Amino acid sequence: PKNFAFCLERAQVSRNFATKRNHLIMSALHFRPATADDARFVARHVLEALHWHMYDEPLNAEQRQAWDELTAVCRRDDVLYSYKHALLAKIGDEPVGLILAYDGADYHPLRTRTFALLPTFAGMDVDSMEDEAVAGEYYIDSLAVAPSQRGKGVGAALLAQAVAQAAQLGLRPTLLVDPDNPAARRLYEAGGFRESGAVTAFGQTYLRMQA
Numbered sequence: 001p002k003n004f005a006f007c008l009e010r011a012q013v014s015r016n017f018a019t020k021r022n023h024l025i026m027s028a029l030h031f032r033p034a035t036a037d038d039a040r041f042v043a044r045h046v047l048e049a050l051h052w053h054m055y056d057e058p059l060n061a062e063q064r065q066a067w068d069e070l071t072a073v074c075r076r077d078d079v080l081y082s083y084k085h086a087l088l089a090k091i092g093d094e095p096v097g098l099i100l101a102y103d104g105a106d107y108h109p110l111r112t113r114t115f116a117l118l119p120t121f122a123g124m125d126v127d128s129m130e131d132e133a134v135a136g137e138y139y140i141d142s143l144a145v146a147p148s149q150r151g152k153g154v155g156a157a158l159l160a161q162a163v164a165q166a167a168q169l170g171l172r173p174t175l176l177v178d179p180d181n182p183a184a185r186r187l188y189e190a191g192g193f194r195e196s197g198a199v200t201a202f203g204q205t206y207l208r209m210q211a
Contacts, residue, residue: 029154031161034086034098036075042086043070045098045144055147066120079114080107080141087165089145089158097145099158103171104133129201132176137210138166140175159191163211176206185209 034042047066048054054063074081081100089097108131115126133139140162145154166173176199177184185207193209200206 028091029096029157030090031158032088032090034083034088036083038086038088038095039074039083040067040071041088041095042074042081042083042098042100043067046070046074046081046100046142048144049100049142062120066118069118069120073114073117076117078110079117080110081114085141087158087161089154091149095146096149097154097158098142099140099162100142101138101140101162101165102133103135103169104131104137104139104174105135107131107133107139124202130199132199132201133174136172137174138162138169138171140173143175155187156191159187163191166211173211175209176201177209178204179207 044054044067047063047070052063052066054067056063059067070081073079074083074086076082077084080102085102086098086100088095089099108127111126111131115121115124132141140159143155143158145158163173173193174196175188175193177188179185188209192211194211195207196210197208198205199208
């Protein structure tokens with residue numbers, strides 16, 4: 001039928017447009033290490049990766065408080081969420097995502113210090129939790145992309161940057177994924193990660209994946 005053929009043609013045009021748009025985005029994408037001046041951006045996207053929904057409008061009081069507290073922590077260089085551990089993805093002058101990763105060797109003491117500085121998480125017994133990372137691993141702690149740029153390859157490009165950095169350091173790329181998040185798992189599998197056990201932390205069991 002003519003209408004069906006028209007719909008197929010229109011769908012193909014839409015797919016071609018989306019492909020060209022994504023190619024343009026990827027050609028404009030570049031990366032740089034975060035600085036202390038990026039602490040607020042880093043904090044927002046770490047919380048976004050933790051499912052705090054930091055692009056809600058408006059943010060509630062708890063979200064704003066957590067963002068302010070974590071921003072101060074991200075300015076430090078002796079914590080898990082330090083700006084020094086973050087790589088930004090940018091399109092032009094606009095940061096559109098980040099990946100935060102680090103050597104797992106000092107994970108336990110850094111986790112203790114980090115959460116002691118965050119009143120929002122007061123009362124959480126982090127010392128009794130399993131360690132998310134250990135020596136010999138390059139732990140990909142947080143990966144987040146601004147909502148307007150999702151589904152365009154930015155997350156995959158950031159993940160590839162982290163895997164390359166791990167190779168330079170001679171460490172094994174490692175991350176955790178929520179088993180109820182199949183989209184994230186597909187992204188990691190496409191990046192060469194495979195399931196390698198499980199870790200229980202922050203009251204939830206995550207799949208452990210390594211490349």
